[in-house]
Amino acid sequence: MQTLSQSLEQSAISKELASLLTVLANTSKDISQAVRRGALAGVLGVAGTENVQGEDQKKLDVITNDMLKDALAAQGSVKALASEEEDEIVPLAQDGQFLVCFDPLDGSSNIDINSLVGTIFSVLPAPSGEVREQSFLQSGRKQLAAGYVLYGPSTMLALTTGQGVQLFTLDPVSGDYLLTVDGVQISKDTGEFAINMSNQRFWEPGMQAYIADLLKGKEGPRGKNFNMRWIAAMVGDVHRVLCRGGLFTYPTDTKDPKKPFKLRLMYEANPMAFLVEQAGGKASTGYETILDITPSEIHQRVAVILGSANEVDVCLGYHAGA
Ligand SMILES: O=P(O)(O)OC[C@H]1O[C@](O)(COP(=O)(O)O)[C@@H](O)[C@@H]1O
Ligand SMILES: [Mg+2]
Ligand SMILES: [Mg+2]
Numbered sequence: 001m002q003t004l005s006q007s008l009e010q011s012a013i014s015k016e017l018a019s020l021l022t023v024l025a026n027t028s029k030d031i032s033q034a035v036r037r038g039a040l041a042g043v044l045g046v047a048g049t050e051n052v053q054g055e056d057q058k059k060l061d062v063i064t065n066d067m068l069k070d071a072l073a074a075q076g077s078v079k080a081l082a083s084e085e086e087d088e089i090v091p092l093a094q095d096g097q098f099l100v101c102f103d104p105l106d107g108s109s110n111i112d113i114n115s116l117v118g119t120i121f122s123v124l125p126a127p128s129g130e131v132r133e134q135s136f137l138q139s140g141r142k143q144l145a146a147g148y149v150l151y152g153p154s155t156m157l158a159l160t161t162g163q164g165v166q167l168f169t170l171d172p173v174s175g176d177y178l179l180t181v182d183g184v185q186i187s188k189d190t191g192e193f194a195i196n197m198s199n200q201r202f203w204e205p206g207m208q209a210y211i212a213d214l215l216k217g218k219e220g221p222r223g224k225n226f227n228m229r230w231i232a233a234m235v236g237d238v239h240r241v242l243c244r245g246g247l248f249t250y251p252t253d254t255k256d257p258k259k260p261f262k263l264r265l266m267y268e269a270n271p272m273a274f275l276v277e278q279a280g281g282k283a284s285t286g287y288e289t290i291l292d293i294t295p296s297e298i299h300q301r302v303a304v305i306l307g308s309a310n311e312v313d314v315c316l317g318y319h320a321g322a
Contacts, residue, residue, distance in 0.1 A: 004157070004168050004177035013161045016077045017144055020098055020123065025157060025168075025177055027071040028119055028149040031064050031104075032170060035117060035151040044112050052087035053299060060111050061085050064104035064119065072100055079126035082136050082298040084267055089298060091131050098144070099124040099136055101267040101298070106148070107233020118150045118235025122271040136266065136298050140291035146271035148235045158184070158242060160278040165242065186281035187245035190308040192227045194237045194248040202253035206286065210318040222314075234263065238272050238306070242279055247307040247315060251286065261301035265293060269304050282312040286319040 002010075004025055008018040034043050047057040065085040072078045072092060079096030080089045084103045100123055107117040123145040127135050147159040155170035157177050165184040168177035193214055200211070217225040229246070231237050237248045250262045263269050273283030273290035283290040283306035290302065305315050 002179040004159075004179070007166065007168075007179050011161060011163065013145070016097055017123070017161070020072075020075060020077055020100070021145060021147075021159070021161075023071050023075045024068075024100075024121055024147075025149075027068055028155070028157065029170060029175065030067055031119060031149070032151050032155040034063060034067075035060070035111075038114060051085050053084075055108075057085060058105070058108050058111050060117075061105050061108055068102055068104050068119070080131040080135065082133075082266060084264060084299075089131065089133055089136060094131075097126055099126045099131075101136065101270075103264065103267040106235045106268065107231070110231075110233050116150065116152050116231055116233045116236035118148050118233060118239075120148045120235060120267055120271050122146045122267060122274070133298055137295045139294050140265075140270035140273055143270060143274050143291075146274040148238070148271065148275070150235050150239050152236070152239075156180075156239070158239065158275055160275050162274075162278065165275050165279045167242070184242050184279045186242060186276065186279045186308055188280070188308055188310045190245040190247060190311050191224060192229060192240075192244070192246040193311075194229050194231075194240070194246060196230055196232075196250070197228070199253050199255055202255040204252050204286075204319075206319040207249070207251045207315075210315050213318075234268055234272065238275070241281070241307045242275065245308045247305065247311045249305040249315070250303065251305065252303040259301065261303050263301060263304050265290070265295055265300045265302045266298055269302050272304075273306060276306045280309065281307050282309045284312060284316055286316065 043060050047059045047062045049057045077096050078092045078098050080091045082089045082101045103120040110117050145161045150156045157168040167181035169180045171178050213221050214226040252260050269290050276283045285303040
């Protein structure tokens with residue numbers, strides 16, 4: 001089986017980008033160790049701080065953020081980073097070629113119940129000149145690479161550099177990421193959806209109507225039964241979609257009028273949308289293609305509907321008709 005470094009060597013990307021992706025992958029091995037040791041490493045529980053978005057930080061949010069920050073600072077080709085756990089952008093190497101956005105630990109509410117968590121990352125080209133928040137505000141189409149690491153029963157890396165999606169599995173014996181699926185393809189049709197149903201009364205009419213019709217199953221307008229899954233970690237839900245298709249959504253809601261969307265564009269929606277499109281799926285907010293959004297700020301939130309292309313189209317039809 002091909003190792004990650006062999007695969008990166010053979011791909012059309014620059015040596016510098018390959019080296020950056022190697023550093024991200026190597027750091028994820030250390031994160032995987034920390035996650036795996038859990039209570040033994042004293043990493044569970046809250047940190048007693050809040051991030052810029054007013055969310056309680058878990059110890060692991062802070063630890064994994066520092067691990068990635070230190071590794072990227074030492075790597076030398078990253079001009080600046082933006083993280084869910086950093087209020088502002090963090091300038092690094094002045095002449096670096098890349099900007100990196102990441103969610104160091106996705107699915108924070110799963111940490112203390114020993115359930116799925118992951119790391120999501122996105123690499124953008126760094127514009128010349130002094131780095132500032134504006135430098136990051138490029139559409140997702142500009143991403144040079146994106147991926148996630150899922151710390152599950154096995155640790156898996158999903159990666160795209162714009163030439164399809166590869167899945168690597170961390171071999172605990174050799175310590176290498178080994179290529180286990182090349183050219184991931186999301187099935188066009190599906191009978192599975194993922195949404196936090198407890199927010200149902202807060203959704204827009206289009207999403208209400210779409211989910212209501214899925215729930216009617218065989219007897220309803222869709223003429224078939226649908227199954228539902230919700231992992232509460234986008235990495236876990238998107239991984240399932242890459243593996244066996246499905247529709248994943250965290251739609252617009254009015255639960256908190258100040259916060260109509262949950263997922264963050266730059267380090268959740270964009271990297272996942274890049275992976276999903278590269279695997280033949282679709283990713284939209286309901287009204288526009290995620291990768292075409294021009295971001296207005298690094299911590300911007302968006303609605304997300306992604307997965308099997310035909311099913312996403314059906315869902316978008318309900319939005320258009322609403
Ligand atoms: O708890 P909810 O409302 O179901 O939200 C779950 C969603 O929130 C997230 O956990 C947000 O990510 P963080 O854990 O990085 O804040 C997503 O991964 C997941 O899809
Ligand atoms: Mg997250
Ligand atoms: Mg997070």
